[in-house]
Amino acid sequence: MTIVATRIDTTTGNGTVLYPGDPGWDEARGGFNLLVDHRPEAIALPRNEREVAAAVALARSRGWKVAAQGTGHNAGAYAGLSGMLLVNTSRLTGVEYDLANHRVRVGAATRWGDVISPLSDRGFAALHGSSPLVGIAGYSLGGGIGWLSRKHGLQASAVTAIELVTAEGHLVRTDAVHEPELFWALRGGNGNFGVVTALEFEVQPVTRMYAGVMFFPAERSVEVLRTWTGQLPSFPEELTTWATILHVPPLPEIPEPLQGRSLVAVMGVFLGDEADGRALLEPLRALGPEIDLFGLQPPAAIADLAMDPTSPMPMCSATALLNALPDSTIDAVAGLVARPDSPILMTQFRHLGGAAGRPDPDGGARDCLPGEVVVYAVGVVPVPEAEQPLLGALTALRTMVLPHRAGEYPNFVEEPADTSRFWGQDDWTRLRRAKALYDPEDLFRGNHHIPPEA
Numbered sequence: 186m187t188i189v190a191t192r193i194d195t196t197t198g199n200g201t202v203l204y205p206g207d208p209g210w211d212e213a214r215g216g217f218n219l220l221v222d223h224r225p226e227a228i229a230l231p232r233n234e235r236e237v238a239a240a241v242a243l244a245r246s247r248g249w250k251v252a253a254q255g256t257g258h259n260a261g262a263y264a265g266l267s268g269m270l271l272v273n274t275s276r277l278t279g280v281e282y283d284l285a286n287h288r289v290r291v292g293a294a295t296r297w298g299d300v301i302s303p304l305s306d307r308g309f310a311a312l313h314g315s316s317p318l319v320g321i322a323g324y325s326l327g328g329g330i331g332w333l334s335r336k337h338g339l340q341a342s343a344v345t346a347i348e349l350v351t352a353e354g355h356l357v358r359t360d361a362v363h364e365p366e367l368f369w370a371l372r373g374g375n376g377n378f379g380v381v382t383a384l385e386f387e388v389q390p391v392t393r394m395y396a397g398v399m400f401f402p403a404e405r406s407v408e409v410l411r412t413w414t415g416q417l418p419s420f421p422e423e424l425t426t427w428a429t430i431l432h433v434p435p436l437p438e439i440p441e442p443l444q445g446r447s448l449v450a451v452m453g454v455f456l457g458d459e460a461d462g463r464a465l466l467e468p469l470r471a472l473g474p475e476i477d478l479f480g481l482q483p484p485a486a487i488a489d490l491a492m493d494p495t496s497p498m499p500m501c502s503a504t505a506l507l508n509a510l511p512d513s514t515i516d517a518v519a520g521l522v523a524r525p526d527s528p529i530l531m532t533q534f535r536h537l538g539g540a541a542g543r544p545d546p547d548g549g550a551r552d553c554l555p556g557e558v559v560v561y562a563v564g565v566v567p568v569p570e571a572e573q574p575l576l577g578a579l580t581a582l583r584t585m586v587l588p589h590r591a592g593e594y595p596n597f598v599e600e601p602a603d604t605s606r607f608w609g610q611d612d613w614t615r616l617r618r619a620k621a622l623y624d625p626e627d628l629f630r631g632n633h634h635i636p637p638e639a
């Protein structure tokens with residue numbers, strides 16, 4: 186497919202390419218999950234679009250496929266990178282704010298933490314998720330569910346333009362007008378259509394939010410989760426809450442009252458005033474949390490509200506979108522994961538629905554998610570013997586929630602998977618058709634692979 190719109194010649198670049206054993210090789214190929222040990226044929230570290238195009242040309246000349254990666258937070262979804270050139274996009278930096286138009290433009294290397302505070306200082310919030318270390322590119326290309334999604338939808342739908350180097354080695358700007366079908370496919374189709382160099386997206390004017398977390402001892406998981414799910418139908422789209430059972434490691438960098446504790450936490454963000462927020466959370470507060478940190482906050486305060494890990498870990502996870510979380514399932518799951526000796530370190534239930542569950546007519550291939558709740562559970566594997574008990578517990582958890590399964594959210598799927606199951610038949614066919622149009626030779630391999638239509 187020859188793309189004529191907004192084409193820029195990118196044929197003159199070159200740039201750093203590492204081969205196995207070169208200094209910096211391990212750092213450049215590493216991801217967030219230390220169990221993942223990908224060995225690509227080479228790694229390109231482009232500093233600009235021209236060097237991205239040079240990398241794509243190099244891969245073509247060697248007969249390699251191309252996998253783009255920014256932070257490696259979802260590196261585990263690749264079955265392997267053998268026969269591939271890894272394009273490490275971590276040098277494609279740069280952020281521009283156009284807040285008169287509620288827009289931000291970021292280079293592909295930008296992480297949420299780079300923009301959250303500058304936006305907050307100017308009275309804006311983005312549709313980021315739980316970790317400031319996650320890359321905006323991979324998060325947005327896969328969907329993106331965060332604290333504001335029930336009110337404002339998935340981050341993929343907030344994206345207004347994407348620039349990428351295509352299979353032909355051209356830099357193309359896609360938006361609702363230029364290459365709209367490619368723009369549709371990119372917003373959900375992750376790295377299957379090219380190497381993204383920059384994205385632009387809409388942000389929301391927000392100055393204060395009623396946000397925080399309540400902690401209870403993990404022994405109270407059943408009553409806290411039952412109360413939480415009982416309240417969900419009455420929560421407005423302005424309120425997003427997550428309930429998490431977690432076993433906090435005894436590390437000195439963690440606040441002393443939480444160190445080494447097994448807890449159940451209800452975290453939340455309310456886009457409204459304190460009085461209304463307090464009223465909505467009253468049934469949970471009436472349970473008597475041991476620690477209650479809710480209060481009026483600037484948007485920057487929620488960057489790290491979920492207390493996600495900041496360092497790479499050896500880990501295994503499980504996830505599912507759920508239509509319901511009935512009491513019997515809560516009882517079974519709490520019995521498995523709230524025990525202090527559970528190999529599952531954290532089990533999180535996030536309230537979905539609202540705008541996150543509604544199709545967006547201007548959105549892309551991932552414009553909404555089915556289900557009322559998404560569950561994500563994770564444990565660490567500090568020694569090889571820890572892996573089997575953890576995998577067994579994750580399998581048991583999957584079985585417990587299976588009767589209520591509504592699907593899966595690809596960004597939370599951290600192992601190789603059958604990508605076709607992430608879409609309905611119509612969208613899957615459309616994605617494969619777009620792939621055949623824009624990358625017929627299947628040069629680009631996203632973490633969740635979309636093959637071209639035959």
Ligand SMILES: Cc1cc2nc3c(=O)[nH]c(=O)nc-3n(C[C@H](O)[C@H](O)[C@H](O)COP(=O)(O)OP(=O)(O)OC[C@H]3O[C@@H](n4cnc5c(N)ncnc54)[C@H](O)[C@@H]3O)c2cc1C
Pocket residue numbers: 217253254255256257258259260274293313314315316318319320321322323324326327328329330331375376377379380381382493494596597630631632633
């Ligand atoms: C600690 C943690 C917290 C998380 N919290 C949330 C959350 O709150 N909400 C949520 O929705 N998700 C969350 N996620 C999941 C996250 O959205 C995915 O892992 C996402 O893929 C990460 O994007 P990345 O760019 O950081 O990772 P990467 O592994 O670098 O990229 C993931 C994939 O995106 C594609 N990609 C990335 N950059 C490019 C590029 N420049 N060009 C083309 N393709 C590219 C590739 O297919 C790549 O394999 C979390 C993950 C972790 C580990």
